[in-house]
Amino acid sequence: MKMKKFINAPENLTAEVLDGLVAAYPQKVALAEGKIVVRAKPKSEDKVAILTLGGSGHEPALSGFVGEGMLDASVVGDIFAAPNAVALLAGLRRFKRDAGILLVVLNHAGDVMSANMAMKMAQREGIKVKSILVSDDISAGLDSPVADRRGLAGCIPLFKVAGAAAEEGKNLDEVFAVAEKFNAGIATLAVAMTGCTHPQNGQPITELGDDEMEIGMGQHGEGGGGRSAILSADKTAEIMFGNLAKALSLKEGDRIFAVVNGVGATTPMEMSIVFRAVKSLARDRGVEVVGGIVDELLTVQEMAGFQLILCRVDDETKKYLYAKSDTPYWTSLGD
């Protein structure tokens, strides 16, 4: 099937996406040399900087969450590909400060390699940096080691919590501790109904039959979990919520923040119906949904499907999730 997308020359895709983002939100973000998206108004240097790295093609993630209260910068690679270590090092150098840098790394082979190399080089130069690995995907199995769990859209509420803690003036160890606490309580499962095409080369990525869906699909459409006939919103939510609740050992009295993240072709209508089911499944277990998001945060091109993200919260992390932020795709007025 021929790829149907509004694009220009494939080799310019990433550059054009970033140009568009900063053109639309000039009050919030700016572009620095080397595909680094930074805040239009930099945070003061006495606060911890929050950086991340990742491929493009998942808009609005990751760069759409740069701005007050969330990321200081995102270092962007190419479509679905991590930036190289040289580019990431340039980003770390730019944010070198006594307060330090927290680097949020999604668990994908390329991101982890670039992060390891760049951190090694940065530390040799005296740059103070700590990293935190997001591995929220539970599709490899509940007992699978962290190394086998991919980083999915759970990174975005994590940017919010870490960003708010840094904004408040916490030091690097404190920001790391709250981020790590929140990170340990995030679990994500994805479901897909259709595959998608790689926008640079038009190659199909994972094909699903007309009457098939797959729970456990990854960030780039790479297959993972089980295929089945298409199920209803409630039935799909029940399977996904059940596994996520098990992964987080949710019990009566726990509180969660839930996100239904559309990955491209699934409508807000469907996503809202799923969220309603999540709320009721949680209630059945005595778990309180303190709030959440129904939106496209991290997409996988024109794939139909969504990621369901559950985040365990306490008073502190809930406060940070609702603290003031002003980024292109997550704006909150705060208390």
Next chain:
Amino acid sequence: MDLTLQKLKEMFAAAAADVAAQEQYLCRLDAACGDGDHGVAIKGAITAASDAVGGASNLKDAFFEGGMAAMANSNGSTSSIYGTLFMGISDGIDAGAESLGASALAKAFEKGLSSMRDVVKGDVGDKTCFDALIPAVRAMAGRNTVAELLDAAAAAADEGAKSTANLAAKFGRARNLGEKSIGTLDPGAVSNAVIFSAFARAFSQK
């Protein structure tokens, strides 16, 4: 005949040309279990490395600058793998060396492989580029001439790449497919074999 800077430039140019010719094939292999962009990534890395090697003034610098260029001009895993490999090979070459015999070249590749493995996890059997690269570097040991060394490395890399069809992926994006990935070749191993094959051919060409 030992390896000279001139020969190395010809070897990298041949590798860049061969990888470019296989770009679409490598993308198709990648689409079976990854995101279909390996051909683009490896072409970017090897072309940049070849350009940098072409402008270098000695063997040690050639590998270092080739590694930096490969890293800075590609993205994803490919940038870290070939960047650390070539820079690591440079670390294994004596400063001022004007030519490398078989044992010096084997030692340099050994150093490159170990530097890369400091950053990149994986081993033979994981269905990654290591299935071609590790046997290739092992096959270099104990050879009498550079020609024999490169021929042996190319043959081992080719055999290793073919063996990936029978393996289930354990690393990278493909690992999530597990057993479902059996039957497909690993694109990273195949491109690695293309590079070693080009090196061997270009070295032996008059």
